Each structure stands twice: as C-alpha cells, then as structure tokens.
Amino acid sequence: MRIAQELGLPLVCVIDTPGADLSAAAEEGAPAGEIARRLAEMAELTVPTVSVPLGEGTGVARRPCCRPAG
Structure with missing residues (x-):
C-alpha cells in the first residue's frame, strides 16, 4: 500500500x-486486529483502489478496498 501511495499508482x-x-482456533493468530489495521491504512490512501473478490467470501470480506471515488 505504501509503495502504491508513494508512486501514485492505483x-x-x-x-x-x-x-x-x-x-x-481461527482467532488465535488475532487476524481481526491485523485486518482492522490494514483497513485503517487503506482508508488513508489518496490513490484509487479496486478490489477483486475471489472465492466464497461474502459481506464485508468483499468490500475492504471499496470506497466512493472522488
């Protein structure tokens, strides 16, 4: 994310x-906290973002990179 921001790339x-x-067992590695930190970092980006969801995940899993343009 930092490289995209520094280079002005999407x-x-x-x-x-x-x-x-x-x-x-899934929470032993504390993935929720790491996901929250990455989402907060993404929210600060000024470059365009796009997400390409694969697999069976639904809901919030499909929206981490999506935000209104502009």
Missing part, C-alpha cells in the same frame, strides 16, 4: 477467502 486488492471462520 492499488489493486485481490481478496481470496472461503468466508468467515468463527472458531476460537
């Missing part, structure tokens, strides 16, 4: 997720 996010895993 950011393309490829999101491949099977969907949410709500088990305790």
Whole structure:
C-alpha cells in the first residue's frame, strides 16, 4: 500500500477467502486486529483502489478496498 501511495499508482486488492471462520482456533493468530489495521491504512490512501473478490467470501470480506471515488 505504501509503495502504491508513494508512486501514485492505483492499488489493486485481490481478496481470496472461503468466508468467515468463527472458531476460537481461527482467532488465535488475532487476524481481526491485523485486518482492522490494514483497513485503517487503506482508508488513508489518496490513490484509487479496486478490489477483486475471489472465492466464497461474502459481506464485508468483499468490500475492504471499496470506497466512493472522488
């Protein structure tokens, strides 16, 4: 993300997720906090972003790079 910002290039996010895993084992690596940090970093970007969702993920998993243009 920083490189795209520094070079003024659009950011393309490829999101491949099977969907949410709500088990305790899935939270051991604290992925929610890392995802939140990346989303906050993306929100500060001034370059265009686009997401390419793959897999079976739905809902919020499909929208991390999407924001209104302008």
